[in-house]
Amino acid sequence: MSNSHTHAVVTPCDAELISTACRRAAGGTLSVDGSAVCDDVAMVHLFEGDAFLLVADAAPALVVAQGTGGSSAMLEVIDTAPLQLREPVRGLIWLSGELHDVPPELQRELALEIAGEHPNERLLDIGHGWSMVRLAVESAVIASSAGASAVDVETLACAEPDLFWAFEGDWLGHLEADHADLVHQLSRRIPPAQRIGRVRPLRLDRFGITLRVEAADTDRDVRLPFSRPVTRVCDLSSALHSLALDHL
Helix, strand or coil, rough: CCCCCCCCCCCCCHHHHHHHHHHHCCCCCEEEECCCCCEEEEEEEEEEEEEEEEEEEEHHHHHHCCCCCCCCEEEEEEEEEECCCCCCEEEEEEEEEEEEEEHHHHHHHHHHHHHHCCCHHHHHHHHCEEEEEEEEEEEEEEEECCCEEEEHHHHHHHHHCCCCCCCCCHHHHHHHHCCHHHHHHHHHCCHHCCCCCCEEEEEEEECEEEEEEECCCCEEEEEEEEECCCCCHEEEEHHHHHHHHHHC
């Protein structure tokens, strides 16, 4: 009989974290050819090996993309917690590659396709002061409190955002505002020596929930995995309650 064991996944992989953060992000900053000037990006949509971005028509990056094309560029995306935490940044993401323009006649068509899975009101601004550009991703790095790591571009191209990316902010806000008792029960799963401070919801995904302990002089993040990944929004509540009842 084999002695091998199957280990359950308890947290999203880095590629999925990047995909989710880009889907949730209100935007990012784009620098071209090492320029000290960074352009604001209004939307980041990852599709296979490309990142489709919205930039203002007056942005230097758009001029570069419409020129020779293929210029090296780096996009920075900040993964910000939905709640107003003392330290709201959950992670930083850097995507580097070649910047290309998207022909004007294709931008509206692409916007409609993107909106089907990534609804973003800024897509309506295309042709009204904003344009779409494409970053052909060649490298990806994600950094968090756990450290920094590079993500294989092919792996990133295949990654999907978490199933609940669009609902995470509402769920975490609801937990903190209306279910302090549940957060307290969840916090009891944290070893006593590590839960000295204010415990707040930090991240929620199909694999579990991450809590932030805001102590007097430091922050500590603790991951609480579900017994199995959740596949439907309607099952999130029962998964959280089951986790809360399963005390250490």
